[in-house]
Amino acid sequence: MAQPTADAILAHILTGSRVATDLGIRVLATGPGFVRLGMTVAPHLLNGVGTCHGGYLFTLGDCAGAFACLTHNRRAVTHSAQIAYLEPALAGQELVAEGSELARRKRTGVYAVRIMQDDRVVATMTAICAIIDEPVLPDNN
Amino acid sequence: MAQPTADAILAHILTGSRVATDLGIRVLATGPGFVRLGMTVAPHLLNGVGTCHGGYLFTLGDCAGAFACLTHNRRAVTHSAQIAYLEPALAGQELVAEGSELARRKRTGVYAVRIMQDDRVVATMTAICAIIDEPVLPDNN
């Protein structure tokens, strides 16, 4: 019997994450060490100048980094992260965040994240995850 | 007539920030290049393991960095930021975030942020703000 798929793992994670579901975060694509997430810039996510608040861009990107890490079916938490804001993320439009693995060790993973709106990169992140040696879903061997 | 006070500037900013008011962020103390904010870890801020989601810790800290920058009455946006997570932030309890100025130039400010719960530092941040040469409240000379 095969290991749990990335899709199954992330469906489980998303169900358990009130923050992600409140924000309307959706899993668009997955693979080993990779995830693509979608989120619409809803009115309650806007800052004082009418674009997406940087905190919600970070939260989306943080999910992308952590979810990419979780595709390996080992629990993980973000240990540290860095974000660069490049362009405003416009209200009412779709954001896509891709997390991809730069490096992975037994206890540490590093993930690059790009947050895009149409073809514009609005923010980039690097997230360092601490990996805990416990399965998200039961391992099958 | 004196310049607008840090208190008046941040009261204006907070009123215009739906994100900050939705999160219950309060200004506890201000000074030139300094702010102390409070936020309670409400149920909708929790992650899957029942502690404050890292995205909301970041959002609180981002406000602390940006608000510290705004005390000088010049508009500003976060350009990039880095966060390190040290300990879980417990549900139902108060968080305090202090932003303080490390350096300020005409167009750039760097802010150190500490996020605490009781005496525990749960996260630290560095935020780099891009300063725009326009007043938040009208300048008085």
Added chain:
Amino acid sequence: MAQPTADAILAHILTGSRVATDLGIRVLATGPGFVRLGMTVAPHLLNGVGTCHGGYLFTLGDCAGAFACLTHNRRAVTHSAQIAYLEPALAGQELVAEGSELARRKRTGVYAVRIMQDDRVVATMTAICAIIDEPVLPDNN
């Protein structure tokens, strides 16, 4: 007449960089928004435990980010950078650092850097460059 090539631009940059030449940094491959650099871990680069000092890993990675940015023939300086150290870089062996463009605007570029030794990723970096609208080598139109 074509624009200066990435190879020509980086040859010019390297010649003018005493730090890079002192460290024995070599350009192995280039492309638009991309560079691969090589550097041997010489004895004077070692820390107290006999592996490459983190400052020199950073310097190599900083060159990879900045050089990738310079391939577009616009002057640039590193504005901020973040590095994560994953594994020791062993003495006497070759390091390879690849810088690749995550996003580029008129005045800002973001570069991901991986520093490898054989197939091991020893460090990852993100560098944000400030772009100055002046050519490195004369523009040809």
Added chain:
Amino acid sequence: MAQPTADAILAHILTGSRVATDLGIRVLATGPGFVRLGMTVAPHLLNGVGTCHGGYLFTLGDCAGAFACLTHNRRAVTHSAQIAYLEPALAGQELVAEGSELARRKRTGVYAVRIMQDDRVVATMTAICAIIDEPVLPDNN
């Protein structure tokens, strides 16, 4: 018999660090979780435009963060770091880097670093150190 002093610990560290001694790094002041270092911007540290290369500013700052961590007499290595460059560091002049502890746990310490030339802050850093539970100098109890 008292624990080894911060001065004694850092004297030992500096003696064993060829990189720090090659760069002429000096310990100016120490305390628990604190260090002030000095370094002159010598000719071989200059970049192509005649100011201190960012890699050497980082190396100085990295030493400030790590040395501040080592004052507690537990071995440590930098795990990740972030630097923001604010102003050029001028040739031939003295740099002062101060590292101070933002937070410390059993296995992790976070350090803020400011690098100054006269009264100008030329760069700020945050360094996260991984702490190893072994003494630098023998513990005395």
